[in-house]
Amino acid sequence: MNMISAQRQRLVVVGNGMAGMRTVENLLRLAPHRYDITVFGAEPHPNYDRIALSSVLAGEKSLDEIVINSRAWYAENDIRLISGDPVVSLDRATQTVTSAAGITLPYDRLLIATGSNPLAPPIPGLGLPGTCAFRDIADVETMIAAARTGRRVVVIGGGLLGLEAAWGLKRQGMSVALVHLMPTLLERQLDATAGTLLQRDLDRRGIAFFTNGQTEQILGTERAEGLRLADGREIPADLVVVAIGIRPNIGLARDAGLEVNRGIVVDDGLRTEDPHIHAVGECVEHRGQVFGLVAPIWEQAKVCAARLAGDESATYVTPPLSTRLKITGVDVFSAGALAAADEADEEITFQDVARGVYRKLVLRDGKMAGVVMYGDVADGGWYFQMLREGTNVAPMRDTLILGRAVAMAAAGAAAPDPAAAVAALPDTAEICGCNGVCKGTITSAITEHELTTLEAVRARTKASASCGSCSGQVEALLAHTLGSDYAEPTGEKAMCKCTSHGHDHVRREILAQTLKSIPAVMQALGWTRPEGCASCRPALNYYLLCAWPGEYQDDARSRFVNERMHANIQKDGTYSVVPRMWGGLTSAKELRAIAEVAERYDIPTVKVTGGQRIDLLGVKREQLPHVWRDLNAAGMVSGHAYGKSLRTVKTCVGSEWCRFGTQDSTAMGVALEKMTWGSWHPHKVKLAVSGCPRNCAEATIKDFGVIAVDSGWELHVGGNGGIHLRGTELLCKVATPEDVLEYCGAFLQLYREEARYLERTAPWIERVGIAHARARVVEDPEGRRALYARFLHAQSFAQKDPWAERAAGTDAGAFSTLVPAE
Amino acid sequence: MDGSIMRTAGWTEVCRLDDIPRQGARVVATPKHGQVAIFRTLDDTAFALEDRCPHKGGPLSQGIVHGHAVTCPLHSWVIDLGSGEAAAPDKGCARRIPVRVEDGIVLLASGAQP
Numbered sequence: 064m065n066m067i068s069a070q071r072q073r074l075v076v077v078g079n080g081m082a083g084m085r086t087v088e089n090l091l092r093l094a095p096h097r098y099d100i101t102v103f104g105a106e107p108h109p110n111y112d113r114i115a116l117s118s119v120l121a122g123e124k125s126l127d128e129i130v131i132n133s134r135a136w137y138a139e140n141d142i143r144l145i146s147g148d149p150v151v152s153l154d155r156a157t158q159t160v161t162s163a164a165g166i167t168l169p170y171d172r173l174l175i176a177t178g179s180n181p182l183a184p185p186i187p188g189l190g191l192p193g194t195c196a197f198r199d200i201a202d203v204e205t206m207i208a209a210a211r212t213g214r215r216v217v218v219i220g221g222g223l224l225g226l227e228a229a230w231g232l233k234r235q236g237m238s239v240a241l242v243h244l245m246p247t248l249l250e251r252q253l254d255a256t257a258g259t260l261l262q263r264d265l266d267r268r269g270i271a272f273f274t275n276g277q278t279e280q281i282l283g284t285e286r287a288e289g290l291r292l293a294d295g296r297e298i299p300a301d302l303v304v305v306a307i308g309i310r311p312n313i314g315l316a317r318d319a320g321l322e323v324n325r326g327i328v329v330d331d332g333l334r335t336e337d338p339h340i341h342a343v344g345e346c347v348e349h350r351g352q353v354f355g356l357v358a359p360i361w362e363q364a365k366v367c368a369a370r371l372a373g374d375e376s377a378t379y380v381t382p383p384l385s386t387r388l389k390i391t392g393v394d395v396f397s398a399g400a401l402a403a404a405d406e407a408d409e410e411i412t413f414q415d416v417a418r419g420v421y422r423k424l425v426l427r428d429g430k431m432a433g434v435v436m437y438g439d440v441a442d443g444g445w446y447f448q449m450l451r452e453g454t455n456v457a458p459m460r461d462t463l464i465l466g467r468a469v470a471m472a473a474a475g476a477a478a479p480d481p482a483a484a485v486a487a488l489p490d491t492a493e494i495c496g497c498n499g500v501c502k503g504t505i506t507s508a509i510t511e512h513e514l515t516t517l518e519a520v521r522a523r524t525k526a527s528a529s530c531g532s533c534s535g536q537v538e539a540l541l542a543h544t545l546g547s548d549y550a551e552p553t554g555e556k557a558m559c560k561c562t563s564h565g566h567d568h569v570r571r572e573i574l575a576q577t578l579k580s581i582p583a584v585m586q587a588l589g590w591t592r593p594e595g596c597a598s599c600r601p602a603l604n605y606y607l608l609c610a611w612p613g614e615y616q617d618d619a620r621s622r623f624v625n626e627r628m629h630a631n632i633q634k635d636g637t638y639s640v641v642p643r644m645w646g647g648l649t650s651a652k653e654l655r656a657i658a659e660v661a662e663r664y665d666i667p668t669v670k671v672t673g674g675q676r677i678d679l680l681g682v683k684r685e686q687l688p689h690v691w692r693d694l695n696a697a698g699m700v701s702g703h704a705y706g707k708s709l710r711t712v713k714t715c716v717g718s719e720w721c722r723f724g725t726q727d728s729t730a731m732g733v734a735l736e737k738m739t740w741g742s743w744h745p746h747k748v749k750l751a752v753s754g755c756p757r758n759c760a761e762a763t764i765k766d767f768g769v770i771a772v773d774s775g776w777e778l779h780v781g782g783n784g785g786i787h788l789r790g791t792e793l794l795c796k797v798a799t800p801e802d803v804l805e806y807c808g809a810f811l812q813l814y815r816e817e818a819r820y821l822e823r824t825a826p827w828i829e830r831v832g833i834a835h836a837r838a839r840v841v842e843d844p845e846g847r848r849a850l851y852a853r854f855l856h857a858q859s860f861a862q863k864d865p866w867a868e869r870a871a872g873t874d875a876g877a878f879s880t881l882v883p884a885e
Numbered sequence: 886m887d888g889s890i891m892r893t894a895g896w897t898e899v900c901r902l903d904d905i906p907r908q909g910a911r912v913v914a915t916p917k918h919g920q921v922a923i924f925r926t927l928d929d930t931a932f933a934l935e936d937r938c939p940h941k942g943g944p945l946s947q948g949i950v951h952g953h954a955v956t957c958p959l960h961s962w963v964i965d966l967g968s969g970e971a972a973a974p975d976k977g978c979a980r981r982i983p984v985r986v987e988d989g990i991v992l993l994a995s996g997a998q999p
């Protein structure tokens with residue numbers, strides 16, 4: 064080792080991105096000891112999967128999950144990583160580079176892989192706070208932060224990046240407008256028909272389009288407040304995302320006197336005019352072409368690594384390219400020509416309006432020259448393979464447009480089912496276009512390394528590791544190779560037997576696809592039982608109620624009996640009635656009314672509950688509206704002892720009476736109950752306020768507990784009694800009663816928006832961690848106020864006494880019994 | 886419409902189908918069968934079962950209706966509305982009462998049906 068390292072050459076890589084690091088990975092495989100490697104990266108992160116930023120924005124992946132080379136990887140391979148420090152100058156005479164922080168290093172070989180920069184058009188206002196591009200982690204963080212506090216976003220650009228940004232932000236819960244200069248979307252990847260279909264589908268998912276829209280100005284002085292189009296239309300926005308294209312990042316090379324055009328000019332060996340300097344990725348220009356997709360870049364990385372390893376014969380040729388759009392449920396595929404170039408070319412189209420499927424093939428000299436697919440892209444790989452290989456398709460000309468199954472059957476071969484289709488592919492067939500992985504590589508990795516999961520195949524071969532659209536095919540290969548040893552992947556646990564989707568996924572889709580009724584959710588997400596069951600329906604009812612306050616029509620038929628009847632059913636079919644006693648306070652008038660009701664309706668049991676109020680047990684169904692009317696008359700309302708909702712706010716006597724009391728805990732409790740009563744939650748929610756740390760109200764086993772101290776109020780969250788007793792964790796300390804209300808509303812809203820149905824705050828906090836609650840409620844004041852505002856907004860619709868409504872006649876049939884005369 | 890007249894011998898008018906919410910039920914007190922739950926499913930079919938769960942007597946009328954089944958409100962047994970049978974693994978059967986709908990009127994068997 065040491066002997067060899069003495070002769071090592073110095074390789075410096077500028078750009079810690081996908082192209083540069085892929086080249087280094089290949090190089091380590093070909094010639095592990097040839098170079099001492101140093102990598103400069105402008106971003107403060109190790110190399111990550113830029114493609115997957117779309118998935119991060121859409122909430123499908125976390126930042127940790129998209130790291131390609133961890134810092135440990137650099138260390139293991141003896142690579143020096145200098146991150147967060149861009150190279151600012153290159154001196155070819157001395158063969159050195161210098162970074163912004165002043166580090167100067169000599170090189171024997173230099174690899175420039177600086178990628179590209181987002182195009183920034185000269186629009187007045189661009190660069191204000193509240194504007195960003197969509198290129199790196201910092202941009203995604205800006206967008207996610209903006210989605211927390213803002214409501215509206217405008218995305219400029221209807222290409223792949225702009226659409227994925229719009230979709231991700233939609234899934235973050237923002238209302239999204241998209242401005243596009245051209246009349247149809249993705250005009251470089253799709254023809255007008257497919258572009259129009261795409262726009263229609265995204266429009267249905269709630270994205271508002273402004274096509275033929277020329278941005279004139281970003282409005283706002285301190286920060287972006289909206290957009291003005293050239294035709295005078297104005298679109299208000301809290302965030303403006305510009306995604307109109309990219310420009311190769313060539314500054315360093317140009318300043319060093321290397322030949323540049325649109326990109327850094329390289330030869331077939333990815334070498335610049337300086338024999339010591341190579342360049343790969345989006346920063347280069349090869350035979351007049353520049354790049355924006357990874358498939359050709361992986362090819363460049365292969366050739367460049369071979370050259371650096373000493374193989375002078377390695378030659379780069381740009382492969383044919385295909386594109387897909389990474390928007391869940393919107394399937395787009397295109398490759399080659401979008402339309403006939405001249406009369407010799409043939410176009411074949413197919414459209415199934417009902418299914419939203421469109422397909423166009425361009426044929427030239429009996430071969431595939433282009434394919435555009437919308438809606439059903441399963442055969443995209445097949446067409447693309449024939450296009451790449453120049454297959455003579457003339458013999459199946461008549462059935463070609465109908466897809467692989469039909470065309471093969473017509474040609475005499477058995478019609479393959481989808482699984483058999485992937486089995487039938489030759490080993491050289493490319494499965495993962497992003498990473499250039501063929502079938503043979505995948506199947507031999509599965510057998511050699513005994514891989515059993517998609518993740519394992521991904522980690523070993525990189526197949527499906529980038530855009531993920533070939534995941535299905537990789538899984539099919541796993542199933543095919545392993546046979547019965549293959550266990551279906553287990554993702555998020557399914558909500559119930561009616562669906563394979565988990566709670567979180569369903570909640571996201573409700574927002575993303577603007578689904579506003581239970582049947583709409585079931586239809587859009589492919590419920591297997593059209594009416595669901597007693598376990599998914601109440602959950603969906605809650606999710607919709609939480610997502611669309613004031614808009615969603617509560618579905619009583621999807622509520623458990625207690626919530627439908629506004630009373631607790633007992634073992635004998637009678638009900639119990641618990642009126643609210645604000646903060647545990649009552650009065651002679653209320654007690655008298657309760658006593659009278661108990662006598663009048665012959666109520667067998669009157670009991671003080673563990674929640675500081677009084678329970679009337681054994682009330683018959685028919686009596687309920689009458690009991691409620693009489694309690695209402697004395698000023699009492701429903702205590703929601705029956706609901707996945709706010710239950711009680713327990714208090715102690717506090718400073719009003721107690722010799723130890725530091726604050727008025729009773730008044731604080733009443734204020735909290737006045738603010739929170741009537742709210743619906745994933746599970747029941749209980750509050751308590753104690754006047755001093757002796758904690759007589761047991762605040763530290765409540766969902767939200769408050770303990771008064773001399774200097775203010777301690778806020779505790781995530782506790783419960785029950786089978787698994789859990790003490791609260793301290794959220795923070797605040798100074799005033801107004802703060803208590805604001806933090807409480809914000810915390811409850813976070814719980815409402817993020818917890819799964821029937822998950823109480825205790826298991827939820829255990830799952831997401833108290834740090835998450837602190838980050839959202841304590842450390843992000845703007846976010847907290849937004850949560851609080853959403854809570855109050857929802858409350859403006861929720862705070863209606865259900866008893867009063869029923870006493871006045873609502874749902875009368877639910878309480879009465881029919882008595883037919885014989 | 887007068888809900889108390891007899892239409893056909895052996896059948897008693899109970900209510901209009903529209904008096905029962907879709908995916909819901911009403912309770913009828915009958916001299917013959919005691920408390921009966923009449924269900925109306927999403928597809929507007931009517932079913933009638935004795936309003937007692939075969940498990941511990943829970944009021945089936947108060948359960949959540951999905952497809953042609955109801956989930957009992959007390960311990961979540963799932964009862965088939967057509968047969969009255971509990972879904973496996975539970976075992977038991979709620980008594981069925983013949984019911985039919987004519988011109989939007991729900992008729993319950995009042996004769997000596999099984």
Ligand code: SRM
Nearest residue numbers: 631632639671672673674675676704710783784785786823
């Ligand atoms: C009435 C009451 C008992 C009493 O007579 O004191 C009661 C009664 C029931 N509790 Fe409770 N709990 C009552 C206070 C409590 C308390 C004490 C408290 O609130 O300070 C606790 C422990 C604190 C807590 O919730 O963390 C408590 C923890 C539970 C649990 C366990 C919760 C958990 O998260 O593990 C259940 C089971 C459940 O909800 O799944 C439960 C479930 C029930 C149910 C709903 C069981 C059921 O499904 O039928 C009982 C309904 C009786 C009824 O029809 O009224 N009850 N229950 C109390 C009503 C309080 C009120 O005014 O609203």
Ligand SMILES: Cc1cc2nc3c(=O)[nH]c(=O)nc-3n(C[C@H](O)[C@H](O)[C@H](O)COP(=O)(O)OP(=O)(O)OC[C@H]3O[C@@H](n4cnc5c(N)ncnc54)[C@H](O)[C@@H]3O)c2cc1C
Nearest residue numbers: 078080081082105113114149150177178344345355356357
């Ligand atoms: C949101 C998004 C989605 C995408 N989706 C797809 C997709 O589905 N399919 C597909 O094929 N492609 C996709 N792409 C494109 C793909 O990510 C790029 O083609 C690829 O990342 C280019 O690799 P690169 O190494 O040339 O550039 P980059 O990955 O950008 O790496 C360049 C790195 O160099 C750094 N750098 C720049 N200047 C300096 C300097 N002076 N000193 C030090 N470091 C410097 C930069 O900070 C950057 O980290 C997507 C891109 C984005 C942004």
Ligand code: SF4
Nearest residue numbers: 634672673784785786
């Ligand atoms: S402790 Fe058990 S028995 Fe008592 S009220 Fe609560 S759930 Fe019912």
Ligand code: FES
Nearest residue numbers: 938941943957960
């Ligand atoms: S009484 Fe119906 S499930 Fe127990």
